[in-house]
Amino acid sequence: MLKEELFARIWERFGTLIILLSLILIVSLLSPYFFTVDNLMQVVVQSSIFMLIGMAELFAILTAGIDLSVGSIIALTGAVMAKMMAAGWGILPSVLVGGIGLGALLGSINGTLIAVTELPPFIITLGGLTVYRGITLVITEGRPIYNYPYEFNIIFAGQWKGIPSPILVVVIAGVITHIFLKYTKTGRNIYAIGGNVKAAWLSGVRVKTHLIVAYTMSGLLSGVAALIMVARVAAAEPLAGTGYELFAIASTVIGGTSFFGGIGNVPGTIIGALVIGVINNALNILNVQTYYQQIVSGLVIIGTVYANKILIRRGEK
Amino acid sequence: MATNTEIVKLESIRKEFPGVVALDGVSFSLKKGEIHALVGENGAGKSTLIKILAGIYTPTSGKITVKGKTYTHLTPSIARDLGIAVVHQELSVIDTQTVAEALFMGEITQGAGFISWKKMNTISRNFLSSLGLDLPVQQSVGSLTIAQKQLLEIARAVFQNADIVVMDEPTSSLSEAEVEFLFNVIKNLKSKGVSIIYISHRLSEVKEIADEVTVLRDGKVTGNLKRGEIDIDRIVSYMVGRKLSFKYGSHQEFRQKKMENRRIGSEILKVEHLKSGKKVKDVTFELREGEILGLFGVVGSGRTETLKAIIGAGKKDGGTIILHGQPIRLRSPYYSVKKDIGFVPEDRRYEGLIFTFNLSQNISLPTFVKRAILGMFGWVEKKLEKMLASSAIEKLRIKTPGIDSRVDALSGGNQQKVVIGKWLFSNSKILILDEPTRGIDVGAKEEIYNLILELASSGISVIFSSSELPEILMLCDRVVVFNAGRTVATFDVDSVTETEILRAATT
Ligand SMILES: Nc1ncnc2c1ncn2[C@@H]1O[C@H](COP(=O)(O)OP(=O)(O)OP(=O)(O)O)[C@@H](O)[C@H]1O
Numbered sequence: 029m030l031k032e033e034l035f036a037r038i039w040e041r042f043g044t045l046i047i048l049l050s051l052i053l054i055v056s057l058l059s060p061y062f063f064t065v066d067n068l069m070q071v072v073v074q075s076s077i078f079m080l081i082g083m084a085e086l087f088a089i090l091t092a093g094i095d096l097s098v099g100s101i102i103a104l105t106g107a108v109m110a111k112m113m114a115a116g117w118g119i120l121p122s123v124l125v126g127g128i129g130l131g132a133l134l135g136s137i138n139g140t141l142i143a144v145t146e147l148p149p150f151i152i153t154l155g156g157l158t159v160y161r162g163i164t165l166v167i168t169e170g171r172p173i174y175n176y177p178y179e180f181n182i183i184f185a186g187q188w189k190g191i192p193s194p195i196l197v198v199v200i201a202g203v204i205t206h207i208f209l210k211y212t213k214t215g216r217n218i219y220a221i222g223g224n225v226k227a228a229w230l231s232g233v234r235v236k237t238h239l240i241v242a243y244t245m246s247g248l249l250s251g252v253a254a255l256i257m258v259a260r261v262a263a264a265e266p267l268a269g270t271g272y273e274l275f276a277i278a279s280t281v282i283g284g285t286s287f288f289g290g291i292g293n294v295p296g297t298i299i300g301a302l303v304i305g306v307i308n309n310a311l312n313i314l315n316v317q318t319y320y321q322q323i324v325s326g327l328v329i330i331g332t333v334y335a336n337k338i339l340i341r342r343g344e345k
Numbered sequence: 346m347a348t349n350t351e352i353v354k355l356e357s358i359r360k361e362f363p364g365v366v367a368l369d370g371v372s373f374s375l376k377k378g379e380i381h382a383l384v385g386e387n388g389a390g391k392s393t394l395i396k397i398l399a400g401i402y403t404p405t406s407g408k409i410t411v412k413g414k415t416y417t418h419l420t421p422s423i424a425r426d427l428g429i430a431v432v433h434q435e436l437s438v439i440d441t442q443t444v445a446e447a448l449f450m451g452e453i454t455q456g457a458g459f460i461s462w463k464k465m466n467t468i469s470r471n472f473l474s475s476l477g478l479d480l481p482v483q484q485s486v487g488s489l490t491i492a493q494k495q496l497l498e499i500a501r502a503v504f505q506n507a508d509i510v511v512m513d514e515p516t517s518s519l520s521e522a523e524v525e526f527l528f529n530v531i532k533n534l535k536s537k538g539v540s541i542i543y544i545s546h547r548l549s550e551v552k553e554i555a556d557e558v559t560v561l562r563d564g565k566v567t568g569n570l571k572r573g574e575i576d577i578d579r580i581v582s583y584m585v586g587r588k589l590s591f592k593y594g595s596h597q598e599f600r601q602k603k604m605e606n607r608r609i610g611s612e613i614l615k616v617e618h619l620k621s622g623k624k625v626k627d628v629t630f631e632l633r634e635g636e637i638l639g640l641f642g643v644v645g646s647g648r649t650e651t652l653k654a655i656i657g658a659g660k661k662d663g664g665t666i667i668l669h670g671q672p673i674r675l676r677s678p679y680y681s682v683k684k685d686i687g688f689v690p691e692d693r694r695y696e697g698l699i700f701t702f703n704l705s706q707n708i709s710l711p712t713f714v715k716r717a718i719l720g721m722f723g724w725v726e727k728k729l730e731k732m733l734a735s736s737a738i739e740k741l742r743i744k745t746p747g748i749d750s751r752v753d754a755l756s757g758g759n760q761q762k763v764v765i766g767k768w769l770f771s772n773s774k775i776l777i778l779d780e781p782t783r784g785i786d787v788g789a790k791e792e793i794y795n796l797i798l799e800l801a802s803s804g805i806s807v808i809f810s811s812s813e814l815p816e817i818l819m820l821c822d823r824v825v826v827f828n829a830g831r832t833v834a835t836f837d838v839d840s841v842t843e844t845e846i847l848r849a850a851t852t
């Protein structure tokens with residue numbers, strides 16, 4: 029009884045981390061190329077986009093909603109940013125306005141529609157997914173954009189004092205998001221809405237405002253993800269981020285976020301994203317054919333979330 | 346060995362939760378055709394014992410004997426097969442089902458796996474009317490009042506044809522008329538040989554209906570009274586292990602104390618000809634500074650809907666609300682919170698608590714909203730949060746392992762105290778309480794009445810809505826009587842009798 033309780037506590041805290049470490053152990057045993065400094069660094073860099081969109085998704089799922097438009101926001105903000113730079117706007121203004129700012133704007137549109145129409149977030153952001161993708165295709169005419177200053181790629185895909193910049197971006201965004209969710213009243217209220225929207229509302233929480241804030245943050249973080257996406261590919265691709273909503277959702281959920289809302293955090297999401305990163309990297313290293321990769325990663329995701337769930341539950345009765 | 350009349354026998358039951366021993370060697374036996382009341386303070390272990398009998402919890406140790414067979418633990422399906430039906434303290438009916446579906450609960454298939462709605466509705470209608478219950482079988486459970494849901498839940502237990510029926514605070518949201526109805530149902534069951542375990546904090550009810558009373562305190566049995574020995578004072582002394590400062594049931598002393606240090610000032614809130622939805626047709630009353638105003642009416646008389654319309658949580662179809670002399674329209678609860686109006690809703694599970702939040706996060710929520718700019722910006726003030734939580738725990742005597750305990754691990758009454766605690770320390774000028782003492786034990790009720798008095802003497806105005814007339818008469822200065830969505834009378838409590846109020850409320 030007591031032992032089970034202790035087990036459940038530990039698992040609740042460190043479950044995802046334990047899963048990650050076990051995965052690393054297994055893959056290290058399967059392949060000698062996995063556990064090297066270079067490759068591990070590579071995994072983290074590859075996961076950085078999942079971490080950012082995972083945090084984006086975290087905001088939506090914490091309110092008991094979902095954001096399916098993260099991948100399309102990456103593409104649209106990436107394209108607009110690249111176009112702005114190509115038009116001579118300069119890197120910083122383009123990043124702030126066309127990348128992060130536009131991401132926030134697109135997110136706030138999702139949030140406002142959800143708050144005003146009271147339709148399920150699934151529907152609204154499903155609409156967002158296609159509309160934003162469509163706009164991207166229109167403005168890019170379906171072609172990638174390369175003709176922006178190459179400096180941008182060096183800044184956001186390069187290194188700073190030996191640390192890959194994607195990791196720096198994630199650290200900054202992660203720390204801010206973590207503080208925002210954990211230590212500000214706005215963050216607290218977002219959790220409250222996801223926990224019990226009626227009770228939160230009756231306690232004076234402004235539900236609509238906070239929904240808009242949450243989706244705005246989601247869009248903003250997707251915009252940040254676009255910086256890394258464009259820089260790493262060295263182009264703004266119109267189809268960038270297609271299907272990424274699945275990685276975003278998987279990262280948060282593997283990281284212990286509850287679909288019912290009100291439960292979840294940044295550290296869990298980061299680890300969840302690393303789990304996905306390790307799986308993807310391992311499948312490559314182990315030379316699994318791409319078609320099979322999808323099947324395996326889907327199964328591993330389900331298995332991880334399920335293991336997490338039953339192991340937490342075990343101590344409870 | 347169980348004698349042939351002992352249908353349930355629990356021996357030396359122990360149940361540990363992390364950090365808490367909820368039951369510590371409890372023995373309990375139920376005879377055939379008996380109504381056995383189980384009483385005790387909030388957190389004494391009543392619901393835990395019941396959940397063990399229902400197969401929801403596994404006891405840490407102890408023996409369970411039902412109908413001569415002994416088990417170390419039950420499961421919900423074994424309990425059901427043994428003929429045990431439980432009406433739990435927290436409502437479990439599902440809002441999206443129809444009344445008939447809820448009644449049939451999983452047994453809705455007739456014929457080849459298809460649902461025969463027609464048959465189900467007819468059977469439900471006949472069954473409910475045989476009980477004397479008038480519920481719309483085709484409507485969704487969500488459209489029922491909390492009392493109707495409670496009655497439905499009870500009907501469902503009867504419908505199962507169980508011969509052991511357990512009711513955990515079935516009357517906590519019922520008014521007198523419905524309680525009487527319930528008692529008829531219970532007596533009827535008893536005459537058919539059904540055995541009943543009845544949990545309640547309303548000791549006068551216990552005295553009226555029980556054949557035997559077992560009292561729990563801190564997880565142990567402290568007293569057992571047979572019919573004839575049942576006496577409220579004795580029960581209370583077993584329950585709390587101390588004497589209460591007012592005698593339960595008679596409230597002369599409290600009434601006297603009530604007027605000490607009180608000063609009732611000028612009008613602060615006025616509601617005129619309020620209309621809201623179908624339930625509130627014409628409501629008029631005013632509230633003065635430092636006053637405790639009772640709202641009384643049978644369940645369904647429109648009190649809850651009135652209160653919600655005032656704070657902006659319900660629609661307002663007509664009438665005016667005047668706050669500090671100014672007509673106002675509060676568009677959502679946020680604005681009423683900002684205007685220093687606090688609201689304790691009647692349904693703690695759906696409207697009061699956030700179960701993903703711990704105790705201190707729940708308690709600090711409204712205070713944080715008030716202190717934030719536009720209700721959102723600002724840091725989470727950990728120190729303040731801790732202080733609010735500890736004063737609530739201390740003043741309301743919330744039984745909890747700590748300030749960061751999960752709220753779903755608290756007993757029902759203690760959860761209710763958390764909901765009250767949210768508002769008690771949030772610096773409200775007007776406190777609106779909708780059935781605040783639901784499921785709270787006699788000792789803690791006294792604590793809460795005293796707190797309300799303290800607040801009132803400090804100039805806070807309180808609206809106290811209750812379907813329990815005795816507590817209104819004891820605590821309030823004036824009482825507004827609701828009848829079918831209208832305010833029909835206002836009385837000064839010192840110059841009115843219970844009968845007068847009841848007559849106004851029901852005719
Ligand atoms: N799931 C749980 N996890 C941890 N502790 C629990 C759990 N359920 C109950 N407890 C604890 O066990 C004790 C007994 O609770 P129980 O619900 O049986 O009280 P009760 O007598 O029904 O009180 P009330 O009159 O308030 O309903 C309490 O201290 C409570 O906090």
Ligand SMILES: [Mg+2]
Pocket residue numbers: 391392393434513756757758
């Ligand atoms: Mg209980």
